[in-house]
Amino acid sequence: MSLDIGDALRSGIDDLTGEDGLLVGSVFLLYSLGSLVADESLSAELLTLVFESGAYTAEQRAMVDSFGGSPFALGVGLPAAVVLVVLVALAGELVRYWAIRSFAGPAETETDAFGDRAVMAVGLGGAVALTTLLFQSVLPVVGQLGGVATTLVGSIVGPLAGLVLLTVFVYLRQEIALNDGGYGETVRNSFARFMDDPASIVILLVVLGLFGLVGGLPSLVAGLAGGDAAVAGLPVTVLTRLLSTVLGAVFQTLGIAVVTDAYLQVRTSARESAA
Template structure:
């Protein structure tokens, strides 16, 4: 079955406006705000550590530096570092659960099988994410275009891992195969989602009223989180279209690693 862009976006909108979509939007907003605070705090902690090692006559106004991280809290570097690591793992878990939920025919907001072998799947997803990020990074260094091509070819890696229990290399290989079979449609889909993310994520910057930096950062995070949920829904629907498959995994192995 070919990937149908219009149908993928329509189904994605329907999912976002459903009870399931609203629930995941709420969860991702909370995660996004928490993540923004932790990463801003980590950045501030690194900045303060760096400034503290500068000669006194070369130090920068720390108050001015703090203005660039309005959501930052005064936390120890070790605490923010551990928090950032935990959030990276949680991010993969949330993405996997969301993919499985949006792929399921079960109309319950959280189908019973979304937590199946979650620990093992998260580990595979992190490993695949590291490998693909390195490949895309190298490609970007090599005249940018190869990196963009790699990014497109890896478009469905998470769906492969979440829905088919694919391993690292298998998920990458299968994603490349699905994308090349639906190259133009996948390219258009990816471009639209990226543009949508940029537009809505930065929409608050174009408001005709002046807002405090903390409010701007918070609203931007909320918009970006909702777009993330919509993107997961659309990408998952598109993957199911392109592969002609459905997610009906056995629920007996829930919780296994």
């Protein structure tokens, strides 16, 4: 077996708590806050579209509103919200690209300058990120415009397709950041590294997903407390979503560190087998 799950987790935790991890985590938190604003802006505009279509009854709309709405939404309109989400997603690819190179170190990086593969990180990584966003966040909402059938397709097929895409190309960002090849070669290599030991990486992703669920607990508490609840004069929805963003940044940073170590393991194993 080319991937040692325990080693990947231990290495990821060490990286997270080290100097590089603290720096990457801080930058990732800033990005996550921007992503929170962008995502809520788009979500609010899409929900407004659904509400205006009459897909929700007054009682269903009240139930949605009871979860606190979108307090960080900018209210800039759907076209501007879409542009904002795209720009933030592409910026996030640069953050991940830099984070992967930081965790791997110069010895494991086949290109010297940061800018050597930055365009590919934005173009190729951004395409996967935006496609995943479309499947997991946009289709479940837009699907509600077409009735029960499209609602089920959007709510089930969309997130499932996004999950499959993320899993199969789990190493794509590492392949971009740490190797030196063309677009087609990069995609093929990332898929090949996944196929080197698919069972272990799937298990590892499930473990990371369980960690990530912790980040969603504050928002669950807010939903149970009701959208009107407040602490020290601040809405619980605002406080819990900020806390969820902080926790999410920590676990996403951990995920990058862990998957990067896993990628280095399978890449080393593949090269040793080919030698």
